[in-house]
Amino acid sequence: MSTHTAPALASAMASPRGVSRALRLLGGGLLTYGLPIATFLFLWELWSDAYGVPQLFPSPRATARTFWQIVADGTLLHDAATSMLRIVVGFLIGSAIGALLGLLIGTFRIVREMLDPYVNFLRFVSGVAWISIFIVWFGIGEISKVVLIVYTTCFGVLLNTVAGVAAVSRNKLRLAQCFGASATQIFFWVTLPSTTRYILTGMRLSMANAFLVIVAAEMVQADSGLGFAIMAARQFLAPDLIFCGMITLGVLGLLSDRMLMLASRLLFGRYYRHN
């Protein structure tokens, strides 16, 4: 719904006559977003009151206080930055490898047939299952976490790229062939552009998975990052800190998803136009 409101608001603001309409839209936005969120916070407050032990179930107000506190002393920023760095590095490497492998699998039949059993088996071995083995191989430092993200991202992007290559319209390929395009030309001028959309979708799905995996990895073994913060807060029974960590995760996840979407529309918008 958010996708509809913003452009409508912008276009309404463009004309002077539209200002009153814009105000109405804004009011509607407040109602559609404000009301549910206010109700949610209210229920949370009531529930935490009813629970009776603020140390176990803090109210939204107590959580907000803690939030400001850890924003002010920089711990939250440090944890968030650590997690994000791991995600971004792993995500970029993994996307590149995944897209490349996906294009190879999609283009060459022999590669596809050879890797098919591996891909079909490994897609059911989630990234988190690799945590142990990566720690054995790469130690408990940053490398094992980044490799975990690389693996997760690579897989998501690969599967979508393969689907993208398979979905290239046969007639487009035939047309290019009729005009005398070589295999290389077909790959760069037909297959790659039509697959871009799928690669980007794969990256978007992988970003969500990357968050999941990094939180899991940091919960299992790390000394910094949001997952670590959430897990450590449990040990000294501070659910307000846990909530802060979770909310930060949600906000970061939402922001990176929207930014990825925006970036792919801006940079690769023309590949979205034709279906």
Added chain:
Amino acid sequence: MAATVLPSTRIPGRGFVVGALALVAGAIAWEILARRYFTPVRLPPLSQIWDRAVETAMDGRLLQHIGASMFRILAGFIVGSVVGIVLGLAMGAFASVRRFLDPIVNFLRFIPPIAWLSPFLIWFGIGETTKVLLIVYTVTFMVMLNTLAGIVAIPRNRIRVAQCLGASRLQVFFLVMTPASVAYILTGMRIAMTNAFVTIVTAEMIAAQAGLGYLILVSKNFGGTDLIFLGMITLGILGFLTDRAFVYAIRRYAHRYHLQ
């Protein structure tokens, strides 16, 4: 999206042979590499993993871990699916419910389910309840979103036809909307099952005394790399089998509702 692409169930031909050959070649390469260049703690040979598989299968340990994980997944999966379907249908059928839940759902979906492990541990202890609830949460979300997507994807004209023919709101809901979303519900359940495996493995790594995630993590501590691999391979096989069951169910039961 790749998640909705159903693998073919055709009888395989040339591709199968090449794939099998590649698999055998990979296994031989693994065996030789592991024996020549790595210690068993770094990379155990496949034969050692197999020996360990036979050993743990015989003394019942493997089955016990599988049973623990699968029980948690199935219990959480069934409850989560029911809740997810009901919520999704309610969101799809009533615009007011959808508008109300939309901002909340849109925020919560970006919090990885596993992040709830910490508060759940505080509230419900380290027992089974925590783990099952975590699966319920994971599954509910995915099934709900897909059910909603299914109802949103119903062509308006199909609903209009039913209305023109005099169907009541209740009839439209039960005879048009619900059947049309079956394929989406099953797809949501299929994705949710994959996610449930991810969630349970992590949860068992952090807080459990049994289960495949526990096996994978605890084996690391005493250099049992062969057991780690055994756990991972078992997870892969279980995930593959449950996924196939869903592919079969979708083909069998959702086909008449025109998937795709």
